[in-house]
Amino acid sequence: MTTQFQRLLDGVTQVRGVQGAMLVAAEDGLVVAESLMEGVRGNAVAALAASLYKRFRQAMEAAAAGTPHFLHLQGEGGTLITVPAPDAILVVAVGVPDMNVGLVRLEMLRAAEMVG
Amino acid sequence: MASDIKAMSAELARDPSSLVFLDLGEALRRRGQIDAAVRVVVGGLEQNPDMVEGHDLYARILVDQGDLARAEQMWNRVLERSPQHQGAHKGLGFLAYRMGDLGAALEHLELALAADPTDQAVVRALKMVRNTVQELEVGAEAAGGDDPIFAGLEGAEDGLLLVDDRGRVLGGRVTGAGGAEVSEAVAAFLAGAAQEAERTARMLDLGDWRWLVAEGPEGNVYVTPPTGETLLLILRDRSVPSGRLAMLAERAGHVARRWLEEQEL
Numbered sequence: 001m002t003t004q005f006q007r008l009l010d011g012v013t014q015v016r017g018v019q020g021a022m023l024v025a026a027e028d029g030l031v032v033a034e035s036l037m038e039g040v041r042g043n044a045v046a047a048l049a050a051s052l053y054k055r056f057r058q059a060m061e062a063a064a065a066g067t068p069h070f071l072h073l074q075g076e077g078g079t080l081i082t083v084p085a086p087d088a089i090l091v092v093a094v095g096v097p098d099m100n101v102g103l104v105r106l107e108m109l110r111a112a113e114m115v116g
Numbered sequence: 117m118a119s120d121i122k123a124m125s126a127e128l129a130r131d132p133s134s135l136v137f138l139d140l141g142e143a144l145r146r147r148g149q150i151d152a153a154v155r156v157v158v159g160g161l162e163q164n165p166d167m168v169e170g171h172d173l174y175a176r177i178l179v180d181q182g183d184l185a186r187a188e189q190m191w192n193r194v195l196e197r198s199p200q201h202q203g204a205h206k207g208l209g210f211l212a213y214r215m216g217d218l219g220a221a222l223e224h225l226e227l228a229l230a231a232d233p234t235d236q237a238v239v240r241a242l243k244m245v246r247n248t249v250q251e252l253e254v255g256a257e258a259a260g261g262d263d264p265i266f267a268g269l270e271g272a273e274d275g276l277l278l279v280d281d282r283g284r285v286l287g288g289r290v291t292g293a294g295g296a297e298v299s300e301a302v303a304a305f306l307a308g309a310a311q312e313a314e315r316t317a318r319m320l321d322l323g324d325w326r327w328l329v330a331e332g333p334e335g336n337v338y339v340t341p342p343t344g345e346t347l348l349l350i351l352r353d354r355s356v357p358s359g360r361l362a363m364l365a366e367r368a369g370h371v372a373r374r375w376l377e378e379q380e381l
Contacts, residue, residue, distance in 0.1 A: 044319055044320060048320060049316070051312055051316070052309070052313060055305070055308050055312040056309045056312075056313075059305035059306045060330055060335075062298055062302045062305045063290050063302045063337065064298065065330070065334045065335035065351060066332035066335070068331060068332045069331055069333065070330065071329075071330045072328065072329045072330070073313055073316060073317065073325060073328050074327050074328070075322025075326060076323030076324050078320065078322035079322070094320065097323075
């Protein structure tokens with residue numbers, strides 16, 4: 001199972017600028033699978049991405065925009081993207097500020113479909 | 117009428133400096149003989165270059181010819197010599213209205229009415245301009261023009277929200293399903309989400325967070341902190357791509373920062 005998940009994540013991490021991709025349990029922010037470059041703190045990324053997604057989902061639902069299917073946080077020094085997958089799983093990617101978000105998005109949506 | 121024109125033409129032929137050129141030019145203009153009217157007026161102005169009534173008449177002929185720019189020049193020339201000239205103010209009021217400058221139209225027409233309160237054409241024109249101004253004000257209000265911050269911005273009436281870092285609405289409005297206003301609820305959740313974004317960016321060494329985009333089934337959202345203590349949210353339907361949202365956010369952020377600076381003065 002882990003190998004299968006990691007194959008899904010490889011499609012994301014092969015995009016230039018991506019420093020890591022993970023599957024995260026949406027409810028508790030625990031790592032389900034990960035493919036990370038050295039130095040990326042997987043546990044922290046997983047916990048924070050899940051928490052951010054949960055908070056933002058509340059704001060989106062309050063605004064009647066629905067549950068987000070793509071969340072992109074842009075920082076001056078990096079990028080964090082989260083895409084929900086079936087079974088309360090989140091696909092999370094972290095990378096450099098100018099990574100190809102369009103390509104990453106495609107790969108993450110593909111991975112999310114495959115998770116189910 | 118034709119005999120009058122003939123008589124006036126004869127008089128002008130006898131005395132090219134005669135002021136009859138004014139009546140003759142006006143009569144020709146009213147008959148639609150514009151080229152002939154121009155010849156008469158230009159000839160009359162050569163003989164009487166300081167005759168403001170001649171310039172006023174020439175300006176009206178230029179309007180008939182569709183040369184509004186030269187007509188404006190001509191009436192301004194009249195006002196340089198005769199600042200209260202009723203015809204010039206009336207004409208400039210008409211031109212300003214045609215060009216959509218309602219403020220200038222009102223100003224000139226009010227001066228024209230002050231110069232001749234009996235001119236019913238000016239009374240009617242003033243009424244029309246005032247009605248137009250009122251309609252525009254009502255329309256702007258209905259379109260969100262009453263918002264102190266975002267009035268005039270694209271989509272100001274819905275989907276733009278400025279909140280403080282404690283989740284209180286500063287300006288703008290968001291409506292939910294059925295058109296009910298949900299600004300307060302969104303602001304409250306947004307403040308929490310932004311705190312989480314700040315914490316996430318800091319703990320993952322992403323630097324200061326610049327913006328956050330979320331795509332949902334019913335709409336796309338862009339959130340950015342225009343200042344350290346405020347958050348700007350833009351909500352649009354799914355047809356508006358994130359790049360467009362970013363452009364809107366830049367404009368709205370600029371407006372919000374300016375408004376916040378004004379509040380501090």
